[in-house]
Amino acid sequence: MPKESLNDLQAFVAVARERSFTRAAAQLGLSRSALSHAMLALEARLGVRLLTRTTRSVSTTQAGARLLDAVAPRLDEIALELDSLSAMRDKPAGTVRITAHDHAIATILWPRLQPLLGQYPDIQIELSVDYALTDIAAHRYDAGVRSGNRVDKDMIAVRIGPDFRMAVAATPGYLAGKPLPSTPHELIQHRCINLRLPTHGGLYAWDFEKDGQEINVRVQGQTVFNNTFLMLQAALDGMGFAYVPLDLLQPHIEQGRLVPVLKNWWPLLTGYHLYYANRRQLAPALALVIETLRWREGGIGAAPRSSHTR
Numbered sequence: 648m649p650k651e652s653l654n655d656l657q658a659f660v661a662v663a664r665e666r667s668f669t670r671a672a673a674q675l676g677l678s679r680s681a682l683s684h685a686m687l688a689l690e691a692r693l694g695v696r697l698l699t700r701t702t703r704s705v706s707t708t709q710a711g712a713r714l715l716d717a718v719a720p721r722l723d724e725i726a727l728e729l730d731s732l733s734a735m736r737d738k739p740a741g742t743v744r745i746t747a748h749d750h751a752i753a754t755i756l757w758p759r760l761q762p763l764l765g766q767y768p769d770i771q772i773e774l775s776v777d778y779a780l781t782d783i784a785a786h787r788y789d790a791g792v793r794s795g796n797r798v799d800k801d802m803i804a805v806r807i808g809p810d811f812r813m814a815v816a817a818t819p820g821y822l823a824g825k826p827l828p829s830t831p832h833e834l835i836q837h838r839c840i841n842l843r844l845p846t847h848g849g850l851y852a853w854d855f856e857k858d859g860q861e862i863n864v865r866v867q868g869q870t871v872f873n874n875t876f877l878m879l880q881a882a883l884d885g886m887g888f889a890y891v892p893l894d895l896l897q898p899h900i901e902q903g904r905l906v907p908v909l910k911n912w913w914p915l916l917t918g919y920h921l922y923y924a925n926r927r928q929l930a931p932a933l934a935l936v937i938e939t940l941r942w943r944e945g946g947i948g949a950a951p952r953s954s955h956t957r
Contacts, residue, residue: 655689656718658682659697663707663715664785674787723784727926739931740769746777747792750875750892751919755808756792756940763939770932778873779845783923789933790923798922807940808918813854814893815913816905821885827908831855831864834909838887839866843873853890855912862912866890918942 661671662682672682690697697711707715747756752774760772775788783791783802796804821838828834831853842851850871852863868887872878875891882889883904889896893913899905921940923933 652689652692655685657722658685659689659711660715660719660722662686662698662705663711664719666705668705738769739767739935741930741932742771742773743790743930743932743936744773744775744788745790745792745921745936746775746781746783746786746788748778748794748875748919749776750895751792751808752776753876754892754894755919759939760936763935767932767935770935772936776874777845778842789930790921790936792919792921794919795917796920796922798920801925802922803925804920804922805937805941806918807921807942809942810915810918812893812913812915813890814896814907815853815888815890815909816896816900816907817882817888818885818904819906821887822906827906829909831862831909831912834864834866834888837866838868840868840878840881840887840889841866841871842875842878842890843871845873854914855909856914857912861914 658671658675658677661674662668665671665674668679668682668686672679675682677685686698695710696708697714699706699708699711745756756774764770764772780793781788781791783789792807796806798804815834817837825837826833828837834853839853843849844851850865852865855862855864866888870881870886872881875895878889879891879895879899881887882891883899888908896905896907900907921937923929923937929937
């Protein structure tokens with residue numbers, strides 16, 4: 648096999664993992680047409696079909712699955728070793744890619760990382776908004792963020808924020824002439840602003856908790872979003888109740904733009920954690936980002952503390 652076909656193998660792994668020429672092409676910085684021709688050329692050289700293509704999806708054949716299992720781990724090892732070589736540099740540099748909830752990015756990641764970028768001009772930060780429980784290894788992220796510290800056994804989780812409450816509120820205009828809900832189930836009688844989950848395309852059920860009793864309610868309304876801040880804006884525009892983190896609602900509640908309901912039922916969620924692969928050696932840029940984001944009791948600056956998964 649010619650040496651240049653290593654690029655084609657990397658491209659094949661991207662297509663097989665993404666199950667999409669379009670997403671893989673965007674990841675590789677290629678046109679969809681160029682990527683498709685590269686895969687056809689690879690199949691021609693190998694003399695076997697690797698991918699099954701339909702108008703809606705791409706999947707691996709039996710031969711393709713075998714090649715993916717054999718090649719992908721080795722390419723990942725090569726990438727890891729190249730990262731380790733970069734880690735030998737004294738000055739932190741390179742790109743750190745993180746996937747996270749938009750609320751975590753806006754309230755924790757960006758406020759803390761922005762000053763870091765000014766101090767280290769050779770570091771690049773890529774923040775990707777995602778509500779899914781993303782496989783950071785498969786999608787080539789350096790780290791991910793989620794509420795809580797339960798992650799896969801080969802990952803390390805580091806707390807980056809305090810526990811926070813989810814809350815429910817609507818505008819005085821929307822509530823005019825309507826009875827306030829006294830239990831979560833009464834929200835079914837109101838217009839609510841829904842969140843679309845990316846994993847299976849379903850709508851998020853609102854979680855509540857009081858005196859150890861947990862309830863989740865599937866609400867209905869005229870609007871559905873996949874962005875926390877758009878849900879908040881819809882509530883401010885009078886489209887009904889929003890269920891978002893309390894810290895986003897609080898300023899609007901204090902200024903009378905929103906009315907809180909069901910306070911006794913607002914659940915307390917475990918704070919955001921950054922999770923990353925358990926490697927022997929971290930690239931300096933990633934290590935610096937982790938320490939910059941690490942949260943301590945009473946604020947930033949106490950002794951480092953990390954949570955390892957069971």
